[in-house]
Amino acid sequence: MKMTAKNKIIKKAVVYGVSVLLTLFLIVVSIKAGYDKATLGRVIKGLFSGEDFVVDTLVRVNLPRTLVALFSGAALAVAGVLFQSVTRNRLADPSIVGVSSSTYTAGLTISLLFPALIPFSPLFAGVFGMAVFLLIFRLSYSHGVKSNRILTIGAAVNAVFMMIIITIAVMQNMSASNVLLSLSGSLAVPKPEVVYSTIALSSVGLIAALFCAGKCNILALGDKTAQGLGVNVLRMKLILAAISVFLTAVAAVNVGITAFLGLLAPLIAKKLLGGSHYDVLPLSAFLGGICLLAADCLGRAMNTPVTLPVGIITTVIGGMVFIVLLARSYKNAD
Amino acid sequence: MKIENITFGYDKKKLVLDGVSCAFKKGRVTSIIGPNGCGKSTLLGLCSRLYKPFTGAVLLDGRNVAEYGGKEFAKKAASVYQLNEISGDITVRALVSYGRTPHKKMFELLNDDDEKIVGYAIEKTGLKDFETRRAAELSGGERQRVFLAMALAQEPQILFLDEPTSFLDIYYQLEIMEIVRAVNREKGVTVVMVLHDINQAVKYGDDVLVMKDGRIKAAGEAEKTVTPALIKDVFGVDAELVSRKNGETFFAASL
Numbered sequence: 001m002k003m004t005a006k007n008k009i010i011k012k013a014v015v016y017g018v019s020v021l022l023t024l025f026l027i028v029v030s031i032k033a034g035y036d037k038a039t040l041g042r043v044i045k046g047l048f049s050g051e052d053f054v055v056d057t058l059v060r061v062n063l064p065r066t067l068v069a070l071f072s073g074a075a076l077a078v079a080g081v082l083f084q085s086v087t088r089n090r091l092a093d094p095s096i097v098g099v100s101s102s103t104y105t106a107g108l109t110i111s112l113l114f115p116a117l118i119p120f121s122p123l124f125a126g127v128f129g130m131a132v133f134l135l136i137f138r139l140s141y142s143h144g145v146k147s148n149r150i151l152t153i154g155a156a157v158n159a160v161f162m163m164i165i166i167t168i169a170v171m172q173n174m175s176a177s178n179v180l181l182s183l184s185g186s187l188a189v190p191k192p193e194v195v196y197s198t199i200a201l202s203s204v205g206l207i208a209a210l211f212c213a214g215k216c217n218i219l220a221l222g223d224k225t226a227q228g229l230g231v232n233v234l235r236m237k238l239i240l241a242a243i244s245v246f247l248t249a250v251a252a253v254n255v256g257i258t259a260f261l262g263l264l265a266p267l268i269a270k271k272l273l274g275g276s277h278y279d280v281l282p283l284s285a286f287l288g289g290i291c292l293l294a295a296d297c298l299g300r301a302m303n304t305p306v307t308l309p310v311g312i313i314t315t316v317i318g319g320m321v322f323i324v325l326l327a328r329s330y331k332n333a334d
Numbered sequence: 335m336k337i338e339n340i341t342f343g344y345d346k347k348k349l350v351l352d353g354v355s356c357a358f359k360k361g362r363v364t365s366i367i368g369p370n371g372c373g374k375s376t377l378l379g380l381c382s383r384l385y386k387p388f389t390g391a392v393l394l395d396g397r398n399v400a401e402y403g404g405k406e407f408a409k410k411a412a413s414v415y416q417l418n419e420i421s422g423d424i425t426v427r428a429l430v431s432y433g434r435t436p437h438k439k440m441f442e443l444l445n446d447d448d449e450k451i452v453g454y455a456i457e458k459t460g461l462k463d464f465e466t467r468r469a470a471e472l473s474g475g476e477r478q479r480v481f482l483a484m485a486l487a488q489e490p491q492i493l494f495l496d497e498p499t500s501f502l503d504i505y506y507q508l509e510i511m512e513i514v515r516a517v518n519r520e521k522g523v524t525v526v527m528v529l530h531d532i533n534q535a536v537k538y539g540d541d542v543l544v545m546k547d548g549r550i551k552a553a554g555e556a557e558k559t560v561t562p563a564l565i566k567d568v569f570g571v572d573a574e575l576v577s578r579k580n581g582e583t584f585f586a587a588s589l
Contacts, residue, residue, distance in 0.1 A: 211440075214440070218432060218435060220422070221419060221432070222419045225418060228382060228485070230405035230408030
């Protein structure tokens with residue numbers, strides 16, 4: 001199938017345009033959520049004029065949550081893309097190999113023992129997550145990383161950290177439902193410093209990831225070919241992994257373990273715009289933000305006694321879409 | 335390129351190569367042959383810096399390859415492997431353009447000279463009609479030509495081919511071999527290739543390097559070096575030199 005350059009540009013413009021509009025739309029919906037009297041029109045008007053008292057309150061209450069969701073979603077999605085580049089497995093996700101759970105463990109420990117350090121917990125969690133990742137990497141390394149080995153060893157590490165999290169929770173006398181809620185991602189009103197640190201830290205990670213787009217493209221050709229083109233494959237993989245772990249840490253500390261997002265967003269992005277990381281990385285960031293924000297809006301809109309955690313919604317929806325995509329890709333392979 | 339007394343193994347206890355020394359002559363095509371597991375691909379991997387030798391050294395232009403920077407080495411040496419991966423909807427031309435990577439800084443775009451070199455590589459490998467096609471849709475033989483073109487776009491002085499034709503039909507095998515020879519004659523690129531087919535190794539190689547059990551059995555000009563006796567010794571088969579009507583000779587082998 002031939003694809004003219006012009007068609008490609010139009011397709012790109014449409015995809016990015018729709019993503020931006022969808023993001024803006026969800027921001028407004030998210031700000032308005034939980035207050036029926038504020039119509040969409042009123043919120044938009046209020047946002048621009050700044051004189052609507054009700055809208056002002058909504059912004060104060062809901063904007064932080066909205067921003068944290070957007071940036072965490074983007075961080076998770078991009079972390080997924082990088083992780084798939086490192087492991088050369090498009091089904092790899094930081095939540096599968098224990099990176100999410102280990103960073104979450106670190107975040108949880110800090111929030112319990114050193115609450116003053118909470119705004120910096122993504123940093124500590126990132127360092128801890130990287131140490132864990134290096135351990136997994138080392139264990140699965142023999143003449144190049146074997147992608148399946150990293151997944152199985154990672155799964156074992158993940159199981160260990162899930163048990164540690166539960167142990168900490170039990171020792172703290174947390175109720176089972178509270179543990180589950182925070183684990184599967186809650187976005188209950190975050191403190192301002194948490195909002196700032198999330199935005200700042202995930203932006204740093206996202207920009208760093210974009211700088212690696214070209215290298216990701218070359219790594220996609222296989223380790224040997226990449227090496228032949230002058231890329232230091234091992235070093236590059238460690239850099240990508242570090243960025244990925246850092247981004248995962250930022251998201252995990254704030255919203256818990258949101259499985260599937262790092263898988264789903266890149267899959268959709270690749271389906272829409274093809275495999276070049278110059279497109280996959282930014283588009284995944286948008287899609288990740290959109291997915292997490294949409295899941296959070298949905299969770300708040302449903303009339304449940306407790307707001308449904310985003311993690312549950314992304315897992316249910318993401319899981320279903322994922323299974324369909326997987327089944328289809330097997331069909332295509334036949 | 336010179337290889338000095340190399341020992342290497344994938345496992346510390348088991349050596350794959352044990353004291354190998356040899357040289358690949360500039361501007362010539364050298365075929366490496368030998369039975370499965372003799373270490374021929376491993377030797378190529380050491381030359382192209384995929385692995386580091388335990389002892390000994392690989393020298394390119396008199397300098398240990400371990401001392402070269404990644405890009406610096408990639409400007410001088412390019413490799414094509416037997417299996418290649420293509421993901422996404424990248425076009426043939428874009429894929430071949432990756433060959434210019436070692437010549438460019440991180441965000442530097444391709445200029446007219448680069449495009450010319452990429453164009454030459456595409457032309458030489460007969461991919462002109464496929465340029466705008468998605469690389470993932472191509473057949474095995476066409477794909478292999480894409481990766482050969484990518485390697486040519488690196489403008490290397492030495493080209494390593496690791497069983498580049500093993501999974502291809504005979505037509506595509508010969509096609510790749512003809513391209514390699516043409517590039518060698520035209521640009522003077524030194525070629526080192528690991529091949530399975532003894533006849534192709536002799537026909538397309540100026541020199542051969544014959545290996546067995548991690549050591550070099552014989553080395554020298556292809557037609558003089560490869561004899562029925564050597565084939566019997568190395569591969570364990572009876573071979574007879576047969577002449578075709580056009581004067582070409584080949585080995586017919588039987589158990």
